[in-house]
Amino acid sequence: MEFDKDLLGKLFKQAKENPRLRQNFDLRTSSADTSQRMLNALIPGTKVPIHRHEDTTETVICLCGKLDEVIYEEVILYENSTPGLPRGMDVQDVSRKVSYREVERIRLNPAEARYGCQIPQGAWHTVEVIEPSVIFEAKDGAYQP
Template sequence: MIIDNQLLDNVTVRAEASPRLRMNFNLHDSLDAKAQRLINVLLPGTPLPIHRHRHTAETYVILRGKMLVVFYNDLGAQTERYLLDPSQGNYGVQIPAGQWHGIEVIEPSAIFEVKDGPYTPLEPEDMLD
């Protein structure tokens, strides 16, 4: 399989039809896989709570679009903001395990996202919103 504009366009159409305004295209075989690899298409306005992954770091590499990745402290105050914009040479961010973070989608975006598996849903104590 090739990751190309056609794939990103197809996932974008599915994101546009989703009430969440985002859609994953999983590249891993199962939710139990040791590495969770996916294309994540995110549209402006997608709701995403400030959250953390206590058990794993997370890596985003932007394929198209523009978005901010925002880090927060335990009280919910912003500590850092990273603009992901390939036209400016900002291609990705590494999010340490346990780091509170959120995103602000500026324009329709597609990212390649990687984190350790298996998949674990967020628990209430892993969300600030």
């Protein structure tokens, strides 16, 4: 199989028609393949939730376009929901709030010789698409929703 202008054009067309503004193309050779390899066409405005892969690193290579891979750290705040409770307060009186703080932004743009990156295992991340892009993604292990 060749990754040419026609294939990428079809992926872009499908991504534009997809309400999620992205379209992947599975590169596995069978459903028994335990790796994840895909092309992913991304249109500006697509929303990829901040997520992580606890058991694998992720390799991302940009074939065309421009986007940022954004890496975050998780910030957990514990708040006492009932001020003034004694020191031995019940755990149910404490709320846990999770937020994310950006720690790194990696620009991918082959026109600028910025081709790809490796996202560390367990790192929280997302992607911000600047112009229509196609990336190759690879991760170990079978897909886990």
